[in-house]
Amino acid sequence: MSVQLFWRVAKPTGEYLTTLANYQDCDYTIVAAPDAVGVAELTLSPSAAAFLGPDYRIEPWRSIDGAPPYQDNGAVYLLRAFRYKAGAVSVTGEQAKSILKRRIIAYPAGSAYADKAAAAADTQLLTFASQQLASGIVAADRDGPETQADLSAYLSISPSPGLGASVAKAAARRGLFEVAAELCQASTAAGTYVTFDIVGDGTGRLVLRTYATARGVDRRTTLMLAEDRGTLEDAELTIDYRDEATVAIAGGAGEKADRRIQTALDTTRMALSPFGRREVFVDMSNTDTDAALADEADAALWAARPTMQLTGTLRETDVCIRGIDVDLGDIVSAQIAALPGRTLTMRIDAVRESWRAGQRTPSVVLRSLT
Amino acid sequence: MTDRTVLATVKAHGRRVGQAEVAERAMTLLPLNPHDGLVSPFAANGNPFLAPIWRDCTPARLAMSVYCTPNNGANYWTITLYISGAFGLAQGSVSTSALAAAQWQPLALTTFVAARWSAASFPIAYIQIAKTGAPGNLYLSPALYVL
Numbered sequence: 001m002s003v004q005l006f007w008r009v010a011k012p013t014g015e016y017l018t019t020l021a022n023y024q025d026c027d028y029t030i031v032a033a034p035d036a037v038g039v040a041e042l043t044l045s046p047s048a049a050a051f052l053g054p055d056y057r058i059e060p061w062r063s064i065d066g067a068p069p070y071q072d073n074g075a076v077y078l079l080r081a082f083r084y085k086a087g088a089v090s091v092t093g094e095q096a097k098s099i100l101k102r103r104i105i106a107y108p109a110g111s112a113y114a115d116k117a118a119a120a121a122d123t124q125l126l127t128f129a130s131q132q133l134a135s136g137i138v139a140a141d142r143d144g145p146e147t148q149a150d151l152s153a154y155l156s157i158s159p160s161p162g163l164g165a166s167v168a169k170a171a172a173r174r175g176l177f178e179v180a181a182e183l184c185q186a187s188t189a190a191g192t193y194v195t196f197d198i199v200g201d202g203t204g205r206l207v208l209r210t211y212a213t214a215r216g217v218d219r220r221t222t223l224m225l226a227e228d229r230g231t232l233e234d235a236e237l238t239i240d241y242r243d244e245a246t247v248a249i250a251g252g253a254g255e256k257a258d259r260r261i262q263t264a265l266d267t268t269r270m271a272l273s274p275f276g277r278r279e280v281f282v283d284m285s286n287t288d289t290d291a292a293l294a295d296e297a298d299a300a301l302w303a304a305r306p307t308m309q310l311t312g313t314l315r316e317t318d319v320c321i322r323g324i325d326v327d328l329g330d331i332v333s334a335q336i337a338a339l340p341g342r343t344l345t346m347r348i349d350a351v352r353e354s355w356r357a358g359q360r361t362p363s364v365v366l367r368s369l370t
Numbered sequence: 371m372t373d374r375t376v377l378a379t380v381k382a383h384g385r386r387v388g389q390a391e392v393a394e395r396a397m398t399l400l401p402l403n404p405h406d407g408l409v410s411p412f413a414a415n416g417n418p419f420l421a422p423i424w425r426d427c428t429p430a431r432l433a434m435s436v437y438c439t440p441n442n443g444a445n446y447w448t449i450t451l452y453i454s455g456a457f458g459l460a461q462g463s464v465s466t467s468a469l470a471a472a473q474w475q476p477l478a479l480t481t482f483v484a485a486r487w488s489a490a491s492f493p494i495a496y497i498q499i500a501k502t503g504a505p506g507n508l509y510l511s512p513a514l515y516v517l
Contacts, residue, residue, distance in 0.1 A: 110425060110426055110427070251394075252517070253395045253397070253428070253517040254394070254395065254397055254430055254517050255394045255395075255396055255397055256394070258397060258430045258431050258480070258515065259394055260428070260517065283393065285393060285394065285395035286395065288427070288428040288517035289428060289485070289486060290485065
């Protein structure tokens with residue numbers, strides 16, 4: 001099995017520039033989790049990098065066993081850092097979903113743009129996005145001049161499937177990316193996994209889209225990632241309770257005893273230890289409806305669950321090739337040698353490929369579903 | 371003490387020093403204006419106060435200080451908060467029946483029929499007072515807070 005990787009380079013507007021196959025090294029991570037952004041780092045010759053600038057796009061395209069190349073999970077990175085050294089230039093790009101970090105919900109608290117009654121989380125996310133960076137912008141109501149705010153010429157916002165859990169959200173003047181991540185977390189806490197990404201459509205256009213239930217395919221009954229099955233190497237499972245919370249208290253608008261308060265508890269996790277009650281306060285003083293506050297508490301509790309993370313090098317076999325049999329966002333079964341007999345059901349939250357001197361190392365990061 | 375312990379202590383100290391106070395956002399006071407020419411103390415049933423609802427809001431507290439004598443379980447005032455537009459909606463009531471007579475007393479309404487008030491549908495809030503039995507004149511100083 002052979003994999004070829006080349007990088008398609010485009011201007012910030014999406015206009016194709018060149019294809020790079022002669023990079024020295026590269027290392028890229030594609031993250032499906034809603035609260036993190038993947039990074040690509042490419043080491044090029046100075047001449048190859050000479051024409052690159054901020055927000056130039058690089059896209060990884062892979063070809064497996066000579067098959068037509070495809071854009072790896074639709075990943076697009078926007079270049080944000082350049083390091084020059086003798087004989088080489090390293091460029092670093094951030095996954096395009098980081099564009100959401102460039103906007104805030106710039107509407108007044110209490111307005112229909114900032115405070116949204118309960119609706120499907122993915123619909124809420126796409127509506128917030130449209131109203132901050134696309135055709136949904138209402139310039140008369142949004143803070144300040146809207147110069148270059150509308151990215152409709154380069155970015156499409158996909159229609160909402162409306163599959164997420166019903167979530168209310170009040171988010172005036174908060175960061176769009178954090179709000180999007182919290183909507184996903186609140187939906188997942190309510191029973192329906194939701195995440196989002198900005199991907200390329202293959203023609204130079206970016207698309208913001210959401211994924212419900214799983215970004216990839218549910219392969220838990222057909223695929224086992226395990227060291228003793230030869231599909232995983234150097235596996236390491238980390239279960240970390242350090243930043244856990246089992247009680248989330250969300251405080252909204254109001255003073256003293258009149259402050260709106262909503263709480264969320266995980267009594268199952270709490271009962272694991274007599275010291276299992278760990279409280280966290282979520283300060284949402286712009287939120288004045290109990291429904292939105294309750295969803296904030298739920299999202300905070302979900303975000304503060306103990307992390308169960310499995311990392312390892314993917315050992316690709318004839319029946320386990322990334323891009324064909326397994327990929328980003330898939331739900332799989334996993335086992336590690338250190339925990340014999342225990343099967344974990346996990347989601348592939350990130351895939352990483354590292355190319356050094358022509359040698360490829362694919363690895364995966366898996367997180368527990370709950 | 372190991373270096374790691376020292377580092378942890380320094381970090382913990384830094385967190386305590388850096389601990390931000392959790393801020394509270396003040397409530398908004400809706401001005402209750404005299405209505406129908408009625409002035410405290412009130413001798414008869416009426417609607418003596420009203421306030422504009424100029425934006426959608428969440429009612430938080432109708433705070434009052436009242437004075438009434440005589441006042442007891444059979445002779446008291448009922449104070450009802452309404453919102454109104456095309457029609458009126460009672461939001462809740464409190465009475466003076468359990469309050470001691472002949473002294474100023476605090477009284478509050480903190481639960482409301484509608485959790486959210488729409489300014490478009492209900493642009494006004496008003497207070498209605500009504501006697502049961504034969505209480506004394508009602509001295510009433512109200513304040514209406516919303517979020």
